[in-house]
Amino acid sequence: MVRMTRTPLTPDEVAADPIGLDAMLSDDERAVRDRVRAFVDTELRPHLAEWYENAVLPRELLPAFGELGVLGMMLAGDGLPGRSAVEYGLAAAELEAADSGLRTVVSVQGSLAMTAIHTFGTDDQKAQHLTGMAAGHIVGCFGLTEPNAGSDPGSMTTYARRDGDDWVLTGAKRWIGLASIADIAVVWAQTDDGIRGFIVPTDAPGFTATPITAKLSMRASVQCDLTFDDVRLPADALLPGARGLSGPFTCLNSARYGIVWGAMGAARDSLEAARRYALDRVAFERPIAAAQLTQAKLADMTVQVSTGTLLALHLGRLKDQGLLQPHQISIGKLNNVRTAVAVAQSARTILGGNGITGDYSPMRHAQNLESVRTYEGTDEVHALVIGSALTGLPAFR
Structure with missing residues (x-):
């Protein structure tokens, strides 16, 4: 029996893919992720601190997102992207690694407004709006x-x-x-x-x-x-196709699914910002990354991001098979946003005083995630969705 010898991974390689996620993705899925990541790095990251500081959302981002193919990403039909749930999830994670507000733009346009028209609209309504919305020309x-x-x-x-x-x-x-x-x-x-x-x-x-x-x-x-x-x-x-709350809830579940992935993007970016800083920052004559307490924080955050990402991938596979249930979306949203908040806050502590500036992303992510934690269902709402599924006894009233 011949034993294969593997070349040890560098710290950067471990940090980029600590659990071997790439091996779980198809070529198409990796291609979508890498394309969106490249767009984020070149078109979004250079401007994030300025946009956040000045409370600016450039409208021209919508056509750019349309050209990228992330608007109404899971919707199929003429002029629509027709990508898988996992591909959309990977894109959402990359967008939220930039900023939660920018991932929200894609969610509002695609998962909410476009999904409502695509699912419940007439053929004329779909023809009038959806192609233009997928291109970002209609908002x-x-x-x-x-x-x-x-x-x-x-x-x-x-x-x-x-x-x-x-x-x-x-x-x-x-x-x-x-x-x-x-x-x-x-x-x-x-x-x-x-x-x-x-x-x-x-x-x-x-x-x-x-x-x-x-x-x-x-x-x-x-x-x-x-x-x-x-x-x-x-x-x-x-x-005409929507009656009662089942209509908007269908759209909300699509948006909540995107959040399961997006929150892990914000958490991953926070972790990486803290890791890079810890390797560069010298205190007591050595990088703070060599300190046990810092390594413990980095290890804990890595475990949290890894497990949350695996949960997101599992839910995406279920969604692509048509098997995803509402309570499972609630498990993902509740766990992953709560986890992302904790990771961003822990990452900020590694950055020390510098962490409160716009030069580093974790505090911005932490503040954004407080909104993500609230919208599309609060922690309490998702806990009750899960509780109702477990007991058969709705407890909302």
């Missing part, structure tokens, strides 16, 4: 959350009433991503027939989007308050 947003109806969307008060053949929309939404730069809004509203979805042109009279500016998190992105003051919509604004 969409998704109006579900309200000032007093976040975790309980069934209590929304936005209302659409019939007036002849038209609909008239009144009410308000809050924390709506991309709304002030969007061309259309997918808005969910109460009607006499239950909760329904509508495609609303943002230039319609009575539609107002006001950016929320006093943010300590997600600064390189746009979230808005929306108001609808008797916005008149034609009959064909209705998304």
